[in-house]
Amino acid sequence: MKISETQVLIIGGGPAGISCAIWLKKLGVDCVLLEASAQLGGLQTRSPYENLWIPGVQGKTGQQVAASLADHAAAVGVDVRLKCPVISVDGRQVTTAMSVFTAPYLVIATGSQPRTGGFTASDRIIIGPGVGMEALEVKGKRVAIFGGGDNAFDQARFARDRGAKVTIFSRNMPRAQTLLQALIPEVGVVVGDYAADQNAMTVNGEPFDAFGIMFGFEAMAPTGLTLELDNGYVRVDRFGETSLPGVYACGEATDYWHPCVTTSAAHGIQVAKQISIKLQSYSSKSVN
Ligand SMILES: Cc1cc2nc3c(=O)[nH]c(=O)nc-3n(C[C@H](O)[C@H](O)[C@H](O)COP(=O)(O)OP(=O)(O)OC[C@H]3O[C@@H](n4cnc5c(N)ncnc54)[C@H](O)[C@@H]3O)c2cc1C
Structure with a gap:
C-alpha cells in the first residue's frame, strides 16, 4: 500500500478537527484531515436543533453548522478524506482501510460518542x-x-x-x-x-x-496509541500536547473544560497555532 506523507495528520472531522485544519491551512502548514463518516461536522451532524450557543452565529441548526464548517474547509482547500476511519496508529504511521499516512505531527480530534450503558441500539x-x-x-x-x-x-x-x-x-x-x-x-x-x-x-x-x-458521552481514540487519560479522556497540556511528544489532541476527546462547538473549535485552533510555531522554530534551526 502506498504511504502518503504530510506535515500534520488530523484524525476526526468534527468542529475541533475542522478548525485545526482550517487554521493550519491558513498558517501555510500541509495537513490531511481523516474523517470516519461520510460527512464533516461530528456530533453536530446529529443535531436537528437550533444551535443557540455559538457567539455571532444565529438561526442555524447543528446540521447547518456542520455543513457550514465543511464549506469553510472546502473554501480554504483543506485536504479532506471522508469515509476514512483510522484503524490503527503505530508511531507516526496511521493506517486507514484504504491507505497509510505518515506525519511528524498527529492531532487526535476523534471526539466522543454516547455511552450505551449496556443497551443495544434498535428501532426502539x-x-x-x-x-x-x-x-x-x-x-x-x-x-x-x-x-x-x-x-x-x-x-x-x-x-x-x-x-x-x-x-x-x-x-x-x-x-x-x-x-x-x-x-x-x-x-x-x-x-x-x-x-x-x-x-x-x-x-x-x-x-x-x-x-x-442519555448516559452522557465517552471519548473515542484510535487504537495503537498509549496516551495518558483522565477519566477516560485524553490528557493534554495547555498547548494541547498529549503524553506522547508530537501527538496533539483537541476537542471532546480530551479532558478540556467545557465541551461545546465553540470551545472544541478554539481548542483545535490552539493546537494548530502551537504546531505551526513548532514547525517554524524547527525550520529556522535547520536554516541556521
Ligand atoms: C444532539 C446534540 C446537540 C448538540 N447541540 C449543541 C449546541 O447547540 N451547541 C454546542 O455548542 N454544542 C452542541 N453539541 C455538542 C457539540 O456538537 C460537540 O461539543 C462538538 O461537536 C465536539 O466537537 P469535536 O470535534 O471535539 O468532536 P465530534 O463532534 O465528536 O467529532 C469527532 C469526529 O471524529 C470522527 N472520528 C472518530 N473516530 C475516528 C477515527 N478512528 N477515524 C476517523 N475519524 C474518527 C467522528 O466520526 C467525528 O466526526 C451537541 C451535541 C449533540 C450530540
Whole structure:
C-alpha cells in the first residue's frame, strides 16, 4: 500500500478537527484531515436543533453548522478524506482501510460518542440525543428516558412536545440544570435503582414503547496509541500536547473544560497555532 506523507495528520472531522485544519491551512502548514463518516461536522451532524450557543452565529441548526464548517474547509482547500476511519496508529504511521499516512505531527480530534450503558441500539432503543430520537414516532407512546443530565431532560421535553407519555429514570438525583427540569414539571422522574429489560421493553416490570439512553458521552481514540487519560479522556497540556511528544489532541476527546462547538473549535485552533510555531522554530534551526 502506498504511504502518503504530510506535515500534520488530523484524525476526526468534527468542529475541533475542522478548525485545526482550517487554521493550519491558513498558517501555510500541509495537513490531511481523516474523517470516519461520510460527512464533516461530528456530533453536530446529529443535531436537528437550533444551535443557540455559538457567539455571532444565529438561526442555524447543528446540521447547518456542520455543513457550514465543511464549506469553510472546502473554501480554504483543506485536504479532506471522508469515509476514512483510522484503524490503527503505530508511531507516526496511521493506517486507514484504504491507505497509510505518515506525519511528524498527529492531532487526535476523534471526539466522543454516547455511552450505551449496556443497551443495544434498535428501532426502539435510541442511544444518545439528536436525530435518532427525533425519528421516533412517539405520539401517544410510552417513552422511558434513562439518565439525569441535561440531555435526558431536553430529550424528555422534546418527546413530550411530540405527544409522548414520558418517564425519566435516574439512578441518582438529577444533575440537569434546574432551568431544564422546571420546563417539564408534569414528567415523572423516578430516582433510584431500576430494572430495565431491553428485550421485554419494561422498566421495573412496566411496559414502554421506546427507550432513550442519555448516559452522557465517552471519548473515542484510535487504537495503537498509549496516551495518558483522565477519566477516560485524553490528557493534554495547555498547548494541547498529549503524553506522547508530537501527538496533539483537541476537542471532546480530551479532558478540556467545557465541551461545546465553540470551545472544541478554539481548542483545535490552539493546537494548530502551537504546531505551526513548532514547525517554524524547527525550520529556522535547520536554516541556521
Ligand atoms: C444532539 C446534540 C446537540 C448538540 N447541540 C449543541 C449546541 O447547540 N451547541 C454546542 O455548542 N454544542 C452542541 N453539541 C455538542 C457539540 O456538537 C460537540 O461539543 C462538538 O461537536 C465536539 O466537537 P469535536 O470535534 O471535539 O468532536 P465530534 O463532534 O465528536 O467529532 C469527532 C469526529 O471524529 C470522527 N472520528 C472518530 N473516530 C475516528 C477515527 N478512528 N477515524 C476517523 N475519524 C474518527 C467522528 O466520526 C467525528 O466526526 C451537541 C451535541 C449533540 C450530540
